[in-house]
Amino acid sequence: GAVVSQHPSRVICKSGTSVKIECRSLDFQATTMFWYRQFPKKSLMLMATSNEGSKATYEQGVEKDKFLINHASLTLSTLTVTSAHPEDSSFYICSATGLAEGSADTQYFGPGTRLTVL
């Protein structure tokens, strides 16, 4: 099946720094990638939708200047948390959909990135 990877899996940073998270589709071209945020024991909250080569569409309440999303190629999207603060600590998960074997429109999830801001 289709594989989506994320890097890093865990990151700890100081308050005020910026953190970049990468999401890659390893064996298919991802026309659309999604970024989710998940708090402990909570559901996945969609942050933004990104299509290759165009600006991301952010969900209501998500600060686009704080969560910078770039989808520069059909296999890579990045989420940069700028000037991170402790309240940004969370589990960030990406998903990708595109021309994958077996199903053209199934969303495949990355393993997630645990961000801890001190």
Added chain:
Amino acid sequence: GENVEQHPSTLSVQEGDSAVIKCTYSDSASNYFPWYKQELGKRPQLIIDIRSNVGEKKDQRIAVTLNKTAKHFSLHITETQPEDSAVYFCAARKTSYDKVIFGPGTSLSVIP
């Protein structure tokens, strides 16, 4: 926008019994309904999905039913096993490349 509700939030069953999780959605344009299983600290895994032109789908011990008129769908797990313990999320989506909206989740515990 789409809103997905899910019940119950927690569910405990004895091993071998059945588990049922119910979801409702608000947008009648939604036509794809996946179910995900998420173990602690792991990514969500698609376990079954159903499209609006189908009323029921089964895969071994897992089945999903959909009532488009009432805008609700359900997950049924039979002969539950301890390894079925996890958080289950229902979700809804409109078009093929549209965003998936998740329900709040159900924490299922299967007691040996």
